[in-house]
Amino acid sequence: MAFDNLDPQGPARNAEVAAYAERALALSRAALDRVDASFDIAYGPEPRQQLDIYRPKGRALSALPVLLFLHGGRWRAGYKEWNAMMAPAVTEFPALLVSARYGLSPRFLFPTPLHDVLRALAWLHHNVARYGGDPNRIFAGGHSAGGHLSALAVLRRDLHGEFGLPTAAIRGCFPMSGTMNFDLPEVTPGSEEEEIRRILLADDRDAPLASPLRYAEGNRLPFFISYGEKDFPRVIATGKEMIAALKRQPCRLENLVFAGAGHFDTHLDVARAESRWYPTVRSWMTED
Template identity: 30%
Template structure:
């Protein structure tokens, strides 16, 4: 894709991706290539408890696994819109799981974390059948999805409900994640977290410990939705205080929404997000 087309796509995405709305344009410019998908796999009892798995057509054995949680302020989003993420990461040799999870108003905090834990538990049990290594699982997410990934990686309550421990994770990756947002000022987010009575233990920064998995934190320098200094910078500082390996990457040329679009193979020129994720996973979380 030449620079002109890339710029046109970026401008279109800036409007299309506001509040993480449907990403049909990104998928349209991100062909499947040599990647196959297994769709609509149930991992729980609710209608939203479905996931898709992406993997190279050639097949893999014991490949690293990435569970990707999409954003949407916990009120919108569907796994099909993020096929471009699964395709791009699978093309790099990973097995990728993209789950749906329940949203507000069907549920509030913390119920969507229970769904996330259920998706991880399914991955541990079943991913070997798709060529993935259940001993090499990474959690990843964008925006609200990065929050979900962080909470599952840092707060042992949620995976514990599935009989699992965050120590099984090789690392977690957050893109433009909200990790420290009390008091809740966003009107859409307020009812999701029962503001103004949002409990402090809802904040990922309050669950950092020396046993936390390594992290890769990526944010747009000009993110006007989630403050990168307070959230990405604050989380990185907290992890370092506990001597947890962490890498921060701040990028120009994208915003809160278009950061996730840079994961697309066709739009990877927007920011080095895809390469950074591959390096982190290939290095087994070693920053």
């Protein structure tokens, strides 16, 4: 079982991260008896390419909408198991919740994590019907690094065909506390922005290619962008940039600011079915 065999990772970078990771895993373990689940399903040939699927408990339903939600961890850590805490709320829509692993730094740098997410989306389109999902009603989202990767994956329409993913199968995107732009006019040595580039990118020249904002032009896919009132400054600033860019596009757009919430609070909040995040997600995923 996935929760019993978590790959060892390095120590958390600070106490806040450690507390979040411990809490997310505890909430996720506690949620397991309220859903049916299939763990560690291969979506590609590499050991890291695995996903978990959570289904409504005790109900044999079919053609359910699908939410692929990606964990955070600053592109270098994190577990797909952190997202199981969302499963009771999502499966009550009813819908399927899917959580996938992707390549982590320093071993796997951009674009490998993006390609992993695209492969996972394509696998779902071709295989999720066997688990009760609708292959043509797939939504993508994620927290932090996962929010960034989910937005980039759905916007990179130029890559969808290469991975066997019909763009029309993706019906919406729900990035939470994700950085939407790395292509800054100036990056100060020793700054947070420089460190993030070092973690994610093999080459600084890839910063535009790793930025969802670059691909907002012409987007028609619905976007629901959320972040915390006290989130990281770069998350708030680039989130606002992305919202402004998408307002100029022919797409449905909503925004939620979690009142009083920091970067990690946003994800922990959706362990509660009463979270303000769910009404929009439920409405978009279940409408005809």
